[in-house]
Structure formats: C-alpha cells, structure tokens
Amino acid sequence: TKVAILISGTGTNLQALIDHTRCGLSRGEIVLVLSNKEGVEGITRAEKAGIYTKVIPHQKFESRESFECAVTRELRSAGTDLICLAGFMRVLTGGFVSEWSGRLVNVHPSLLPMFKGIGAQRQALQAGVTLSGCTVHFVAEEVDGGAIITQESVPVLPDDTEDSLTQRIKTAEHKAYPRALEMLARGEVVLGEDGRCINSTII
Ligand SMILES: Nc1nc2ccc(CNc3ccc(C(=O)NCCCC(=O)O)cc3)cc2c(=O)[nH]1
Numbered sequence: 678t679k680v681a682i683l684i685s686g687t688g689t690n691l692q693a694l695i696d697h698t699r700c701g702l703s704r705g706e707i708v709l710v711l712s713n714k715e716g717v718e719g720i721t722r723a724e725k726a727g728i729y730t731k732v733i734p735h736q737k738f739e740s741r742e743s744f745e746c747a748v749t750r751e752l753r754s755a756g757t758d759l760i761c762l763a764g765f766m767r768v769l770t771g772g773f774v775s776e777w778s779g780r781l782v783n784v785h786p787s788l789l790p791m792f793k794g795i796g797a798q799r800q801a802l803q804a805g806v807t808l809s810g811c812t813v814h815f816v817a818e819e820v821d822g823g824a825i826i827t828q829e830s831v832p833v834l835p836d837d838t839e840d841s842l843t844q845r846i847k848t849a850e851h852k853a854y855p856r857a858l859e860m861l862a863r864g865e866v867v868l869g870e871d872g873r874c875i876n877s878t879i880i
C-alpha cells in the first residue's frame with residue numbers, strides 16, 4: 678500500500694509511521710510527504726529518511742479547491758493508495774473528501790466523539806475528565822466526525838498541563854497510527870457505504 682502523509686508541522690506522527698513502515702513487516706510504503714507549510718521539521722524528517730517531499734503553500738492559491746487540485750496532482754503522480762493526515766491543519770472540502778473517501782484518515786488527540794476541533798487537550802482538561810487519548814478515524818466532510826478506526830486511551834493526571842497531556846497523548850498516537858495503517862493496508866477495516874467503519878477482524 679502506497680501511503681502519502683500530509684503534514685503542517687513537527688511530524689512526530691510522521692516519524693512514528695516512517696519507523697514503523699521500515700521495520701520490515703509493514704504492508705505500507707511511504708511514497709510521499711506533503712506539507713502546506715515551508716520549513717517545518719516534518720519535511721526534514723522525511724528528507725533524512727530519503728522520502729520524496731513536496732511543499733504546496735496553501736496561501737499561494739486563490740481558493741481551497743485550487744490548492745486541493747495541486748495536492749491531488751501530487752498524490753496521483755506518487756501512486757497514492759492511502760492518505761494519512763498527521764498534524765495537517767487545513768480543513769478539506771467535500772470534493773476532496775469524497776474523491777479520496779475510504780482512503781483518507783486522520784489522527785485526533787482525543788477519544789472522539791468527545792472534544793472535536795482545535796484544542797482537544799485543553800477541552801479535556803477544562804472538562805475535568807480523568808481519561809483521554811487519541812482516535813484514528815476516516816476523514817468525513819464533518820471535521821472530526823468520520824468513522825472511528827482505532828483508539829488508544831491515556832490517564833489525565835491532576836497536575837497535568839496542556840503540554841504534559843499533549844505529550845502523553847502523542848505517545849499513544851505513535852502506537853495507534855501504525856496499528857491503524859496496518860489494519861487499513863491489510864483490508865481489515867473498510868469504510869462502509871453508510872459511512873460506518875466495517876471491521877472484518879471480528880467476522
Ligand atoms: N473535511 C475534513 N477536513 C479535515 C482536515 C483536517 C483534519 C485534521 N484536523 C483538523 C481539525 C480542525 C482544523 C481547523 O478547524 N483548523 C482551523 C481552520 C483552518 C482552515 O481554515 O482550514 C484543522 C485540522 C480533519 C478533517 C476532517 O475531519 N474533515
């Protein structure tokens with residue numbers, strides 16, 4: 678399975694996926710790392726790993742659609758089978774989402790459907806929950822509303838700050854995302870017609 682990773686920043690999830698796909702047993706091969714922002718650490722990580730990188734600055738485009746058209750051109754020329762959003766911070770239009778439906782996933786730093794959108798870690802702290810974590814989900818037009826593929830929980834400690842909780846959740850993401858990639862690459866989970874996730878490992 679040819680995998681493209683879309684980023685906007687640090688890329689620790691990208692690094693986890695690079696390390697995982699290089700361990701020998703993975704069905705996934707990262708063929709492209711694409712960022713909408715110049716000079717981010719994630720691009721350096723990909724270059725060090727010898728992976729083809731592309732920066733497409735969204736602000737240089739007239740519209741969301743024209744930006745996404747340029748992204749899709751790169752994805753197709755790389756032969757992409759699966760797109761993983763990893764800290765990619767641009768909302769995607771319904772056109773892009775439906776074109777890549779079932780082959781487009783994202784990792785979110787909360788146990789969805791709780792704490793959707795920006796600042797999920799802060800929302801969790803403000804809500805006073807004692808359990809949080811991360812969710813890998815199919816991308817639907819509704820932001821953070823897509824079918825859940827896999828989740829990983831972490832405790833929220835009384836003295837947690839946004840940073841300490843973010844770090845703990847990231848270690849969970851670095852386990853959950855590679856697991857999700859293998860499930861997808863092996864066809865163990867697929868997106869159903871009704872937008873629900875079909876998990877064939879239980880059949
Ligand atoms: N349609 C669709 N697209 C997405 C794009 C990125 C992410 C990643 N998580 C994200 C969740 C929220 C945002 C967001 O609201 N950013 C501020 C507005 C930035 C902008 O103007 O674009 C970005 C990424 C998830 C989704 C998703 O679930 N559905």
Ligand SMILES: N[C@@H]1O[C@H](COP(=O)(O)O)[C@@H](O)[C@H]1O
Pocket residue numbers: 686687688689690691763764765784785786811847850
């Ligand atoms: N979508 C969210 O953005 C962050 C990206 O972090 P990194 O992978 O760039 O370190 C992760 O916490 C992820 O949940």
